[in-house]
Amino acid sequence: MDIVTIDGPTSSGKNSVGFLLAQKLGYQYIDSGSIYRAGCIFILRKQIPLEIKEKIVEQFMNLQIEVKVSNQSMRFLANGEDVTDHLHDGDVTKIVPIVAAIRQVREATRLIQQKLAQSKNIVMTGRDIGSEIFPNAKFKFFLTADVEIRANRRFKQLVQKDPAVKYEDVLKDMQERDQQDSEREVSPMRVPKDAIVIDNSNLTVEQTVEQILKQIYAQS
Ligand code: DC
Numbered sequence: 001m002d003i004v005t006i007d008g009p010t011s012s013g014k015n016s017v018g019f020l021l022a023q024k025l026g027y028q029y030i031d032s033g034s035i036y037r038a039g040c041i042f043i044l045r046k047q048i049p050l051e052i053k054e055k056i057v058e059q060f061m062n063l064q065i066e067v068k069v070s071n072q073s074m075r076f077l078a079n080g081e082d083v084t085d086h087l088h089d090g091d092v093t094k095i096v097p098i099v100a101a102i103r104q105v106r107e108a109t110r111l112i113q114q115k116l117a118q119s120k121n122i123v124m125t126g127r128d129i130g131s132e133i134f135p136n137a138k139f140k141f142f143l144t145a146d147v148e149i150r151a152n153r154r155f156k157q158l159v160q161k162d163p164a165v166k167y168e169d170v171l172k173d174m175q176e177r178d179q180q181d182s183e184r185e186v187s188p189m190r191v192p193k194d195a196i197v198i199d200n201s202n203l204t205v206e207q208t209v210e211q212i213l214k215q216i217y218a219q220s
Contacts, residue, residue: 002027004123004216005130007192008143010177011150014125016205017143019074021212022123029074030067030116032126032133035109036100037087038078039063043099044091050098060108065116097177101184127181130192139216140195143208147174149201 004021008014015031022029039060048055066077076084086092099105106128113124113133126133130140145153151171158165181189191197196215200208 001117001119002121002139003117003134003137004139004141004212005134005137005192005195006123006125006141006143006212007127007130007189007195008125009127009150009181009189010174011154012143012145013153013200013205013208014143017200017208017212018123018125020205020209024209024213025121025123025216027121027123028067028116029069030113030122030124031074032109032113032124032129033096034076034087035063035065035112036096036105037092038065038076038083039105039109040092040096040099041078041083041086041089043095050095053102053104056099056102057104057108060105060112063108063112065112067116097180097184101180101186103186106187127189128187130195131190132187135192139219140192141212141215142191142195142197144197144199145201147171147178150174 004025004027006014006018006021018031019029042059042063043056046059048059050056064079068075068077074084075082076087110133113129116122117124117134124134130137130142148171151167151174154174155165155167155170158170198208198211203211
């Protein structure tokens with residue numbers, strides 16, 4: 001089975017690129033960030049304090065994830081419930097870096113990721129997919145873009161929902177998240193040693209996918 005891994009920082013376009021690439025290859029697309037986010041939805045719903053690590057880990061050990069594609073969009077089911085529309089809720093986004101930094105949460109999530117990739121060709125996006133989860137993947141990519149450009153992409157999405165959002169705040173949040181993801185002790189974000197790095201600061205999603213496909217065909 002072939003696995004294409006795409007790692008990179010927040011708003012580097014991983015999700016749009018991963019989704020379109022998977023469609024073009026006829027592979028299943030899985031965004032690993034959504035697994036961490038889905039677990040957080042249940043943690044919030046059950047009002048589990050972040051200090052009680054055993055309870056947090058338990059949520060991930062019992063988390064059942066299914067990914068379905070319906071009407072050209074990916075639907076994410078957690079414990080049988082379609083949670084897609086809540087994955088990016090503000091309270092989820094706030095706690096997910098803290099939860100994702102817990103070693104046992106990452107171990108439980110690794111098993112979920114491996115199970116999802118069983119007997120299927122997949123494209124998986126995340127922070128540590130090429131380095132930790134599938135170090136033997138056939139094709140590894142690392143997407144990045146200037147932080148100002150990534151902040152601007154996120155700002156444009158957020159301002160549609162809330163016109164009071166300020167670009168400066170989005171930029172500051174993004175710089176903090178980059179720091180949290182790359183400086184955490186457990187599985188920090190890094191460029192996998194044999195990954196191809198693509199800076200898509202000046203590329204559209206389609207152009208980025210074209211570049212990736214060129215590399216895949218050249219290596220096949
Ligand atoms: O890509 P995202 O914003 O949905 O990721 C949400 C959080 O999960 C972010 O803080 C990084 C973390 N994450 C991770 O640690 N490892 C992954 N493979 C994917 C996401």
